Amino acid sequence: MKNFNFFIQYILFKILKGTLMIFPEKTRFKIAESLSILSYKLLKSRRITTLINLKHVFPDKSLSELEEIAKNSYKAIGKAFVGTLWLDKYVNKKGNFIVDDPKMVDVMKNNTPLTAANMHFGNMEGLLKIAEELNVVTVGKTQNNPYVNKEIIKNRKCFNITLLQRSPSVGRELVKYAKQGRNIAILTDQKGSGTDVTFFGEPTISPTGITSIACKFDRPLFLVYCVYQKDFSTRAFIKEIKKCEDETLAFKDKVQITTQNMIHEMEKVILAHPDQWMWMHDRWTFYRQYKKGTLRKDLADFAKTLK
Numbered sequence: 001m002k003n004f005n006f007f008i009q010y011i012l013f014k015i016l017k018g019t020l021m022i023f024p025e026k027t028r029f030k031i032a033e034s035l036s037i038l039s040y041k042l043l044k045s046r047r048i049t050t051l052i053n054l055k056h057v058f059p060d061k062s063l064s065e066l067e068e069i070a071k072n073s074y075k076a077i078g079k080a081f082v083g084t085l086w087l088d089k090y091v092n093k094k095g096n097f098i099v100d101d102p103k104m105v106d107v108m109k110n111n112t113p114l115t116a117a118n119m120h121f122g123n124m125e126g127l128l129k130i131a132e133e134l135n136v137v138t139v140g141k142t143q144n145n146p147y148v149n150k151e152i153i154k155n156r157k158c159f160n161i162t163l164l165q166r167s168p169s170v171g172r173e174l175v176k177y178a179k180q181g182r183n184i185a186i187l188t189d190q191k192g193s194g195t196d197v198t199f200f201g202e203p204t205i206s207p208t209g210i211t212s213i214a215c216k217f218d219r220p221l222f223l224v225y226c227v228y229q230k231d232f233s234t235r236a237f238i239k240e241i242k243k244c245e246d247e248t249l250a251f252k253d254k255v256q257i258t259t260q261n262m263i264h265e266m267e268k269v270i271l272a273h274p275d276q277w278m279w280m281h282d283r284w285t286f287y288r289q290y291k292k293g294t295l296r297k298d299l300a301d302f303a304k305t306l307k
């Protein structure tokens with residue numbers, strides 16, 4: 001029965017894709033934005049999580065200002081998700097995908113094997129265009145629906161990448177590919193097992209997969225991210241992250257310092273383009289604290305005003 005339900009979902013997914021592809025590209029993105037705003041209004045827990053997170057980072061902004069950022073963030077997420085349906089055509093269309101500093105692509109090519117951190121930010125799937133030129137190994141989230149998962153994998157693999165599915169053994173697989181001299185890229189801005197860091201002034205945990213590989217194999221580390229423009233095109237940015245090179249420190253300390261450096265760079269990017277980041281994740285566990293009644297007073301009082 002479960003497989004049958006998954007199959008029905010997949011058929012609906014294919015119908016949605018076929019229907020969307022009838023429309024011009026800009027219309028597809030506008031539809032994605034409308035559906036995203038609908039989900040923002042309907043999914044209360046996600047909406048409250050988003051606004052609490054935003055209030056933490058922008059305490060002086062009014063509720064209306066925070067809501068504007070939140071809605072635009074949802075729109076960016078919706079465009080990134082829907083855009084995977086024709087991603088190869090989108091990034092190869094003239095004017096749709098521009099690297100802000102093309103010389104940085106050459107820097108990456110000349111410094112392989114390398115490691116690259118990316119974020120749940122803007123057109124995150126558009127980064128596959130850069131990964132294509134570097135023959136990257138990366139990790140993708142496995143969708144619950146196996147039929148939809150297979151479709152998404154097919155869309156991503158057309159970019160000449162090695163795509164691993166998230167699993168308990170994926171860390172060992174990445175190390176194996178790193179030993180083979182392959183370039184490694186991982187989404188690494190959300191909470192997970194790793195090391196203690198400070199993120200926007202709040203102690204939290206950050207994954208260390210990419211920074212561990214960078215330090216262990218003495219590789220350059222880059223932060224790569226994409227920003228949606230008003231005309232639905234994408235501008236990609238590449239920044240090199242400073243690694244800890246202090247050989248007197250233990251390996252785990254070098255990884256921690258390098259991870260904190262990466263987080264600081266992410267903070268700068270998010271502050272510059274707050275409407276592009278995925279605020280709906282309970283990154284600091286604020287929403288869980290709110291439900292338990294343990295959230296700090298300023299955010300708890302703010303959350304009580306939300307509908």
